[in-house]
Amino acid sequence: MAYQKRTREQLAARVAQDIYEGAIVNLGIGMPTLVANHIPASREVILHSENGILGMGPAPAEGEEDYDLINAGKQPVTLLKGGSFFHHADSFAMMRGGHLDICVLGAFQVSATGDLANWHTGEAGAIPAVGGAMDLAIGAKQTWVMMDLLTKRGDSKVVTNCTYPLTGTACVKRIYAELATLACSPQGLRLIDKVDGLEHAELEKLIGLPIALPIALPIALPTLMV
DSSP, X not given: OOOOOOOHHHHHHHHXXXXXXXXEEEEOSSGGGGGGGGSOTTSOXXXXXXXXXXXXXXXXXXXXXXXXXXXXXSOBOOEEEEEEEOOXXXXXXXXXXXXXXXXXXXXXXXXXXXXXXXXXXXXXXOOOOOTTHHHHHHHSSEEEEEOOSBOTTSOBSEESSOOSOOSBSSOEEEEEOXXXXXXXXXXXXXXXXXXXXXXXXXXXXXXXSOEEOOOXXXXXXXXXXX
């Protein structure tokens, strides 16, 4: 059966679906910034940017950009009612102090047990870019990764052990990708969901690692009237 990959917007919507009411969330540079456009207006989620913003909204409409109000990736953003901006030292204090509920980051590699490599490939000539990734990955209560499962050469970015310099160890709880959503744990990978038409065995073959099936929830039996 044929399957279709999630587009970047569909992937961003999938991540937004799991962000709960009242969460304080950092969206990393790149694909994660798209998540802001898919959080329902009825759900109160406080978005944080490491350069010193709380209360970001969706991306501004074309022609309404204010380049004095940008995120850590230098993209123009909007500020919701009650939002604020402040010194980045205060922002890093929030990150390091465990005040973020979730951070959503991109990655070069993620291990099955949740190790993260997202700041440097280690290749000659590559420009390392640590930024606040290490502070976010360890400081947030949950670290989620949003990325493509495969490299341009077709190699899996989900690996047994990261070969790139690590950002953090055992910090990633979930991987959101174009083909599937996976949970990382000390026992390895577990499937949360996958795109329609993709067989479980094929997903395991693409990644090259075993993936446990979702945990079945107990069936609630009807109460019998005596």
